[in-house]
Amino acid sequence: MKPWIFVSLVFVFTLSLFGCYSPKVHAFEMERFRIALVQMDATRGKENNLKKIEHFATRASRNKAQIICFPELSITGYERTHSLALAEAVPGKSSGTVSKLSQRLGIIILAGLIEKVRDELYITHMVAFTDGRVEIYRKTHPGSNERVVFSQGNALPVFHAEDTRGNGVTFAIGICYDMHFPEIAAVYSLKGAQILFAPHASPLGGERRIAVWNRYLGARAYDNTLYVAACNHLGRNGTKTYGSGMGIWDPGTAQLLTSFVDGEDGILFYDLNLAALAKKRGKKSKRFFLKDRREELY
Numbered sequence: 001m002k003p004w005i006f007v008s009l010v011f012v013f014t015l016s017l018f019g020c021y022s023p024k025v026h027a028f029e030m031e032r033f034r035i036a037l038v039q040m041d042a043t044r045g046k047e048n049n050l051k052k053i054e055h056f057a058t059r060a061s062r063n064k065a066q067i068i069c070f071p072e073l074s075i076t077g078y079e080r081t082h083s084l085a086l087a088e089a090v091p092g093k094s095s096g097t098v099s100k101l102s103q104r105l106g107i108i109i110l111a112g113l114i115e116k117v118r119d120e121l122y123i124t125h126m127v128a129f130t131d132g133r134v135e136i137y138r139k140t141h142p143g144s145n146e147r148v149v150f151s152q153g154n155a156l157p158v159f160h161a162e163d164t165r166g167n168g169v170t171f172a173i174g175i176c177y178d179m180h181f182p183e184i185a186a187v188y189s190l191k192g193a194q195i196l197f198a199p200h201a202s203p204l205g206g207e208r209r210i211a212v213w214n215r216y217l218g219a220r221a222y223d224n225t226l227y228v229a230a231c232n233h234l235g236r237n238g239t240k241t242y243g244s245g246m247g248i249w250d251p252g253t254a255q256l257l258t259s260f261v262d263g264e265d266g267i268l269f270y271d272l273n274l275a276a277l278a279k280k281r282g283k284k285s286k287r288f289f290l291k292d293r294r295e296e297l298y
Contacts, residue, residue, distance in 0.1 A: 028066060028167040030278075032271040035195070036060035036068040037246040040265040041235030042077045046086070049075050050097055053111055056267050061105040063269055068109055071233040072175050072201040073123060075113040079237045080149045087116035095126050095134055102128035108161060110173065112199055120151040125173050125199060127159050135159055137173040141181055156184060158191045169274065171195040176202060179217065179230075189224035189290055194274055196226050201233035205243010206261045213247055214256060222254035225281050225288045227272050234263065248272075252280060252287065 038056045042049045053070060060068040072078060075094050076086040088094055094113055102109045108129055115124035115138065123139040123146065138153025139146075162168040172188035172195075179185075179198050188196055204212060213230055221228040228249040233242040246268045247259035260268045281288045 027165060028163040028169060030167055030275040031273050033169065033274045034063070034065045034269060034271050035229060035248075036063070036065040037229055037231040037248070037268045037270075038068065038070045038074075038266070039232050039234050039244045039246050039260075039262075039268075040071060040074060041242075042071065042074045042233060043235070043237065045077075046075060046094060049077065050094065052265065053098065053109070054101055056265075057101055057105055057107055057109055059267060060269070061107045065107060065269060066169070067171070067195075067197075068107055069197045069199060069229065069231055070109075070111040071231050072125070072199045073112040073114060073233070074199070075111050077237050078201040078233055078240075078242065080146070081239075083114050083121055083149050084116075087114040087121050089117070090115050090124060090126055090136055091134055095128070098126065099128045099132060099134050102130055103132055106130050110197055110199070112175070114150075121149060122153060123150050123175060124153075125175060127173075129161055137175070139175040139178060140184070141178045143177045146177075156187050156191075158188060158193045160192075169194060171197060173197050173199070176200045179220065182220065182223070185220040185224045185226070185228075186290060189226050193226055194277055195272065196220065196224075196228045198228060198230035200230060200245075201237075201242055202245075203240055203242055205232060205234060205245055206263075209243050209245035210247055210256070210259050210261060213245070213249075217247070218249045218254035218256065221249040221251045223289060225251045225277070225290070227251055227277070229270075231268075234265070251277060 112125045115122040125137045127135045140153045142150045158172045160170045170192045172193040217228045232245040234244040245261050248257045250257050
């Protein structure tokens with residue numbers, strides 16, 4: 001199935017500003033489970049970034065997406081030199097804003113921020129559920145430059161949501177550098193993750209970004225029988241200019257299913273076949289490699 005691709009300049013519709021758009025939660029369609037990815041320029045202005053998140057989440061909800069994923073540190077912006085000033089607790093003001101947005105629009109929202117826990121800072125991605133729950137993933141493998149500022153997360157959680165009919169989806173998050181460690185994807189798959197979202201803040205962008213992703217994200221999808229969906233930061237933050245890029249990799253072929261690269265904020269939609277994925281992961285399947293691993297060795 002071909003993706004629906006929409007690219008737009010960022011603006012906020014009047015209806016969304018005043019809270020007039022209040023759709024019902026969409027029932028999960030397991031053969032056409034629609035996700036949305038966003039590439040965006042996240043500046044140090046949280047208010048502006050939250051408006052962008054509202055804009056794209058509104059578009060995604062109107063297009064019946066179930067989950068929307070924003071890039072690494074999309075709420076606070078990616079700038080290490082101002083990390084302490086930008087950091088906040090979860091739950092907190094920004095996570096509360098995103099949570100209310102998720103409940104109002106009926107869509108699960110994945111967005112990144114600098115989280116402050118006592119004297120430690122984390123690169124965190126929050127998950128806002130439509131029922132008001134807020135859960136988090138803290139980047140477990142910050143890069144060498146990031147470790148000067150940020151602490152390492154120590155958990156690999158999976159997240160689960162169900163619709164009113166009992167159809168469920170389980171997903172996980174690996175942030176940027178995390179995705180270079182194959183064990184993470186394997187652990188997530190063994191915990192039942194069907195989708196692995198990979199929000200990035202990478203200076204390498206455009207077609208070069210997709211080419212690099214193709215070297216390893218397809219393998220993560222294929223070896224672990226899950227979808228991998230990546231999106232990248234863009235624009236200038238502090239001393240770095242971040243590239244663009246979004247892509248989704250197939251669990252059955254390792255092939256890039258769809259991608260988008262552009263120098264402006266944009267959104268990418270794609271329908272995942274979770275029903276077919278369930279068959280690939282069945283007990284009789286020869287394509288779910290992890291079921292044959294030797295647990296006594298590793």
